[in-house]
Amino acid sequence: MDGDSYSGMANGVGVGGGGQAVDGKLIQTFHKSFVQVQNLLDQNRMLITEINQNHESRAPGNLTRNVGLIRELNNNIRRVVGLYADLSASFTRNSMDASSDGDSSGTLRSPDGRAGQKRVRPG
Numbered sequence: 001m002d003g004d005s006y007s008g009m010a011n012g013v014g015v016g017g018g019g020q021a022v023d024g025k026l027i028q029t030f031h032k033s034f035v036q037v038q039n040l041l042d043q044n045r046m047l048i049t050e051i052n053q054n055h056e057s058r059a060p061g062n063l064t065r066n067v068g069l070i071r072e073l074n075n076n077i078r079r080v081v082g083l084y085a086d087l088s089a090s091f092t093r094n095s096m097d098a099s100s101d102g103d104s105s106g107t108l109r110s111p112d113g114r115a116g117q118k119r120v121r122p123g
Contacts (some may be wrong), residue, residue, distance in 0.1 A: 026094055033083050038084075040076045047073045 010053050054062035
């Protein structure tokens with residue numbers, strides 16, 4: 001992922017159906033999270049390369065070093081999963097907010113928040 005992938009969206013360019021602009025802050029949050037994920041994945045690639053080299057060398061010091069490298073790799077994977085979980089929650093929350101702000105998709109919400117379809121009466 002290059003640094004310019006979301007530049008148009010991060011600058012507040014509108015995206016979405018019906019002429020509605022996507023919240024610029026949400027796009028910036030997504031961009032920041034995806035940059036963090038990409039950095040972690042790049043770091044993981046380097047860790048895996050070093051782990052493989054150490055394993056192939058069979059040198060006791062290198063194999064011992066792999067224990068720490070594998071822990072670091074696992075922590076990075078946990079962080080990536082956490083970032084994606086946060087993104088998913090943010091996206092879901094924002095989608096729910098958008099749908100409750102009076103979209104015209106034909107969905108009505110009852111007082112308890114459950115969605116139901118509009119009934120179309122024959123004319």
